[in-house]
Amino acid sequence: MAFSPSTSLNNILGFFLHSFLLTPYFSWQSSHRRHHIYANNLSKDHNYVPPQRSQYSASIFMEINLREDLTEDSPVAIILRILIQQIFGFPWHLATNITASEGSLHKPKSTSVLGNSYFLLHSTLFRPEEAPLILLSDVGLGLVAFGLWYTGAAIGFGTLALLYLQPYMWVNHWIVAITYLHHTHPSLPKFESEAWTFLKGATATMDREFGLVGRYLFHNIIEYHVIHHLFS
Amino acid sequence: MLPPLFLQNISRFKPSYLISFSYLFRDLVFAGMTMAIAYAYIPEVQNALIRYALWMIYGFVEGLFMTGL
Numbered sequence: 001m002a003f004s005p006s007t008s009l010n011n012i013l014g015f016f017l018h019s020f021l022l023t024p025y026f027s028w029q030s031s032h033r034r035h036h037i038y039a040n041n042l043s044k045d046h047n048y049v050p051p052q053r054s055q056y057s058a059s060i061f062m063e064i065n066l067r068e069d070l071t072e073d074s075p076v077a078i079i080l081r082i083l084i085q086q087i088f089g090f091p092w093h094l095a096t097n098i099t100a101s102e103g104s105l106h107k108p109k110s111t112s113v114l115g116n117s118y119f120l121l122h123s124t125l126f127r128p129e130e131a132p133l134i135l136l137s138d139v140g141l142g143l144v145a146f147g148l149w150y151t152g153a154a155i156g157f158g159t160l161a162l163l164y165l166q167p168y169m170w171v172n173h174w175i176v177a178i179t180y181l182h183h184t185h186p187s188l189p190k191f192e193s194e195a196w197t198f199l200k201g202a203t204a205t206m207d208r209e210f211g212l213v214g215r216y217l218f219h220n221i222i223e224y225h226v227i228h229h230l231f232s
Numbered sequence: 233m234l235p236p237l238f239l240q241n242i243s244r245f246k247p248s249y250l251i252s253f254s255y256l257f258r259d260l261v262f263a264g265m266t267m268a269i270a271y272a273y274i275p276e277v278q279n280a281l282i283r284y285a286l287w288m289i290y291g292f293v294e295g296l297f298m299t300g301l
Contacts, residue, residue, distance in 0.1 A: 170295020217300040
C-alpha cells in the first residue's frame with residue numbers, strides 16, 4: 001500500500017528513508033515494479049526464481065541426485081545455507097541481481113563484476129532511459145556513506161559499527177527472511193511463461209504471521225503479501 | 233477465497249496523509265530515541281559483560297525499528 005496519494009511525496013520520502021538504510025531507492029523501484037508485473041513467471045520474474053534442476057546441477061558441478069544424497073536435510077548444510085543467505089543475501093542481491101530470471105533482464109547477462117547490479121547505470125537490470133534515476137539512487141547511497149564515514153571519524157568507527165552496522169545487518173536479515181518466506185513455500189507453484197497469468201502469479205505468494213512485531217512494528221508487511229501483489 | 237465486498241473496498245483504498253505521517257513519525261522517534269539512549273548510556277556501563285549484552289540487545293531492537301521504517 002502506498003504511503004500517500006501523492007506519488008512525488010512518496011518518492012521523496014522513500015528516497016531519503018531507503019538511502020538512509022543504504023538501499024538504492026529508484027533502482028529498487030524499477031526492479032520491484034517488474035517483479036510485480038511478472039510475479040512467479042519463471043522466465044520473466046526478478047526475485048526468487050529457482051533454477052531448473054539441470055541448471056542447478058551444472059552450477060555446483062555435481063549430479064543433482066548425488067548432491068541430494070550427500071547433503072539433503074543435513075543440519076550442517078542447512079545452517080550454512082541459512083547463515084550465508086541471511087548475512088550476505090541482501091547485499092549479494094544488490095550487487096549481482098541473483099535469483100533473477102534471464103528473461104527479466106534488458107540485455108544478455110553481463111559477466112563483468114557489477115554488470116548485473118543495482119548500482120551501474122548500464123546494468124542489465126535497467127533500460128537506458130532509467131539511467132538518471134539510477135544515478136540519483138547512487139548519489140543517495142554515496143551521501144549516506146559519506147555521512148557514516150564522517151560520523152565514524154567523529155565518534156570512532158567501533159561505536160559506529162555498534163550503533164549502525166549492527167542494526168543494519170539485522171535489517172538485511174529481516175528483508176531476506178520476509179521476502180524469502182513470501183515467495184517460497186512447498187505448496188506455491190511457479191509458472192512457465194505459457195501457463196502464467198497475472199492473477200495466478202499474484203496469488204501464488206504466501207502470507208505469514210509474525211505476531212506483535214509484525215502487526216505493530218513492521219506494518220503488516222508479512223501478513224498481507226498476497227494483497228500487496230494483487231493491488232499494486 | 234476473499235469475499236467480493238472486501239475486494240471492492242480494498243481496491244478503492246485511499247491512503248491518509250495523517251495516518252501515514254503519524255506512523256512514520258512514530259517509527260522515526262522510536263528508532264532515533266533508541267539510538268540516542270544507546271549512544272549516551274551503554275558506554276557508561278562499567279561491567280564489560282553487561283555492556284556487550286546491552287549492545288547486542290540494542291542491535292536487535294534497533295534492527296526491528298529500522299526494518300519497520
